[in-house]
Amino acid sequence: MGASQSTPKVTAQDRAILDLKLQRDKLKQYQKKIQQVLDREKEIARQHLAVGDKQRALIALRRRKYQESLLVKTDGQLESLEQLVSTIEFSLIEVSVLHGLKQGNEVLKEIHKEMNAESVEKLLEETAEAREYQREIDEMLSNNLTVEEEEAVEAELKALQAESVSESPPAIAHIINVRVQATEREAEQAPVELPSAPVNVPVAPEVYAEPIPNTHEEEPEQRERVPVMA
Secondary structure: OOOOOOOOOOOHHHHHHHHHHHHHHHHHHHHHHHHHHHHHHHHHHHHHHHHOOHHHHHHHHHHHHHHHHHHHHHHHHHHHHHHHHHHHHHHHHHHHHHHHHHHHHHHHHHHHHHOOHHHHHHHHHHHHHHHHHHHHHHHHHHHHOOHHHHHHHHHHHHHHHHHHHHHOOHHHHHHHHHHHHHHHHHHHHOOOOOOOOOOOOOOOOOOOOOOOOOOOOOOOOOOOOOOOOO
């Protein structure tokens, strides 16, 4: 058994609009009939003039003039009905918009009740506590790991980085390689900072040298005179 479809509810405003539109349609049909009468009276006036009956032709034209006045009146009534229908429809749209705004304001009030200052502050405190707890866990894990485990973690990290680079598009990998090479070139071409040259002329310190004894002074004549053989 299929589910029965719910029929839309017809309101008093809908009935009023429907009645006005029905009256508008009736006026349009009446205008078409008047237009047919006008055409017929004009043709009758032509026929009477053709046979020389001017009096009957004049009467036909008078009847046609009266029908034209009725047509003008129906035009005014039709314009009034169309304006009234448009005004009612626009007013219904305004009412629906106001109803939507009212419901939206009620929803906002309910949200504001749930998001008061105390609840937001409590949520922020809980978030800060959760972050602090996670940081403590990270510190405990990092402190409990051995050197071999740290090396294994570092190796796994490098492997993941290599996989992400290999899985990335060629253009991105090329950009990464170009940036790495540019960084290396900048590091190689960086100027070496040398110490600044001295401005003042260096002065040698004064050294007081002790007098050196003269070892070449003549010794006293203590040599024995050697007799010369004749």
